[in-house]
Amino acid sequence: MKQVVTHVTPVPAAVPLLRAKTVDQLAEWAVTPKAVETAELVVCELATNAVRASRLQDEYIAIRLSATNGTVIIEVWSRNDDAEPRLVHPDEDSETGRGLAIIGALSTRWDAYRAQRGGIVVWAQFPGAILPEPGALADATPLSVRVAHRIPDPDPDLPAVEFNNDPDLLARVADRLRALDPWHDSPATPISATAPVFVASAPNTQKEGRDPS
Numbered sequence: 001m002k003q004v005v006t007h008v009t010p011v012p013a014a015v016p017l018l019r020a021k022t023v024d025q026l027a028e029w030a031v032t033p034k035a036v037e038t039a040e041l042v043v044c045e046l047a048t049n050a051v052r053a054s055r056l057q058d059e060y061i062a063i064r065l066s067a068t069n070g071t072v073i074i075e076v077w078s079r080n081d082d083a084e085p086r087l088v089h090p091d092e093d094s095e096t097g098r099g100l101a102i103i104g105a106l107s108t109r110w111d112a113y114r115a116q117r118g119g120i121v122v123w124a125q126f127p128g129a130i131l132p133e134p135g136a137l138a139d140a141t142p143l144s145v146r147v148a149h150r151i152p153d154p155d156p157d158l159p160a161v162e163f164n165n166d167p168d169l170l171a172r173v174a175d176r177l178r179a180l181d182p183w184h185d186s187p188a189t190p191i192s193a194t195a196p197v198f199v200a201s202a203p204n205t206q207k208e209g210r211d212p213s
Contacts, residue, residue: 001068002029002130005183007190010054010061010078014193015047018063025065026072026128035072035128038106039065042124043074045099049122050078060190064183071108072128077184079119109171117182 004025008014022043026036043063050061062077103110103124110124154160 001066003064003066003068005062005064007060007062007184009190009193010051010058011193012051014051014061015044017191017193018047019044022063022065022074026067029067030131030133031067031072031128032131035126038126039072039074039128042103042106042126043076045103046074046076046122046124049099050076053078053080053120055080062184067128067130070127070129071125073123073125075121075123075178075183077115077119077121081114081118081120113178115182115184116180117185119184121178121184123178 006018006021008017019040022039023036026039031039043065047061047063054061058079061079064073064075064077066073066075100110107124107126110122112120112122115121
């Protein structure tokens with residue numbers, strides 16, 4: 001699994017910052033271009049919702065980006081426990097309320113949960129395989145051939161063990177486990193999305209009042 005967590009101040013400028021960092025990180029991981037395009041749209045909507053849900057006293061929002069087993073997962077945490085997301089159905093002239101609908105259209109799954117230490121996490125997942133490095137398949141060591149062995153019959157005196165592989169049940173278990181992970185905990189210093197960028201300029205060597213010619 002490839003994974004990275006970013007903390008940033010909850011201001012509007014955080015949205016383009018997180019979009020750029022997400023695109024750059026997935027490109028560095030060699031995730032398929034289609035997944036990168038989807039991630040760019042999804043992270044914009046999730047980050048926008050988190051910024052809007054944040055209050056003046058909230059120091060940061062957090063985003064976790066994961067790529068594993070052909071899937072990309074984007075999770076965004078905000079501290080405001082009262083701002084639980086809900087899907088709305090805006091009319092044609094409405095300019096807001098479409099964020100979660102867009103996420104639902106782009107994702108194979110999305111949901112929200114209350115983090116154990118406070119706050120709300122909204123997450124989405126969608127297909128996104130990591131492309132192999134050039135020549136990696138040609139240089140790969142072939143797997144050894146395994147010989148199949150007969151599986152012994154179960155002991156009739158032992159109790160039978162039933163396994164439940166229902167996808168919906170497994171998904172609910174995974175969601176509960178996510179809520180126990182404090183990945184969003186406060187960093188030493190969150191990235192400031194409003195920090196100014198200083199550009200050095202050439203010193204002025206001309207003396208005031210003199211003709212340079």
